[in-house]
Amino acid sequence: MSEEIQARARELAAALKARGKEIEKARKALEELGGGTAFRDAAARKRARKAIEDCGAGGLPDLAGFVTDLDQAARGHKQEMRLSFVDALLEAAAKESLPTRKLGDQPPVYDLGGMACTIDFDKEEARLGYAREAVARLPLDGERILEERQQALDKLTEAWPGKEAFFEAAWSAWRGRLGREGKPAGERVHIVDLLPELTLEYAERKLWRGKKQEGLRSMTRQELAFCLDRLAHEGGLQHGNLRLELGTATGGSTKDKKNVLFLEAGMGGGQYYLSLRFVPQPGGGR
DSSP states (O other): OHHHHHHHHHHHHHHHHHHHHHHHHHHHHHHHHTSTTGGGOHHHHHHHHHHHHHHHHSOOOOHHHHHHHHHHHHHHHHHHHHHHHHHHHHHHHHHTTOOEEEEETTTTEEEETTEEEEEETTTTEEEEEETTEEEEEEESOHHHHHHHHHHHHHHHHTTOOOHHHHHHHHHHHHHHHHHHHTOOTTOOEEGGGGHHHHHHHHHHHTOOSSSOOOSOOOOOHHHHHHHHHHHHHTTOSEETTEEEEEEEOOGGGGTSGGGOEEEOSTTSSSEEEEEEEEEEOSSOOO
């Protein structure tokens, strides 16, 4: 059905292109006739009449009939996608050795190697996200979705300088934030409030990967979440005699998502976190 519709679309496009020339010619003739004293010119009247006759002689293609068939084909396509798209996407992910798991049913949500993919069959689109933050909206094309996922992951990876470098930068950013808020050492600060300080730390320490260190590139919420996930996953929450401690977001603190950060897996499963601090640990040294 889709191939037939596409063939007819090409035929209609060609027909309309041909008729478009005739319609434009008639428009110009009528425009000429309607201006000034052209009506008194027999040649102008003759040109307008001929152009109108030529324009109407063949009639327009059956666009209304095509629209009806197009709607029917679209309904069939949507039904086919509901039945086959998920299997095709997961099969494509398996070929790339991407771990996948189902996260939800209404709408269907799948974890594709650490990045969430929400499938909207009504809108015929997929939404990629990390840390509950939007990454991209794409048509239901498995190959393109996996390509976009990899590109987004590569971009996030640019923010990861390694566990020790990130720990040191976060510790310094935390101390800077304490000073800005006038809090004593050891107090918690909101995780998202560290973004300005981390932006400065990354610039001063030249921590961005794969990017020129020119200018000031702001760290995003997604990048901070990615780095915290990586830090936990790589066992880097403790460094020297300090441990990075995260405070979970509970109850009303999760209502305003701008104030919390969702961590995907590094802390033992998807969860919102609100605060952060560094606490001394026995042993080790700095």
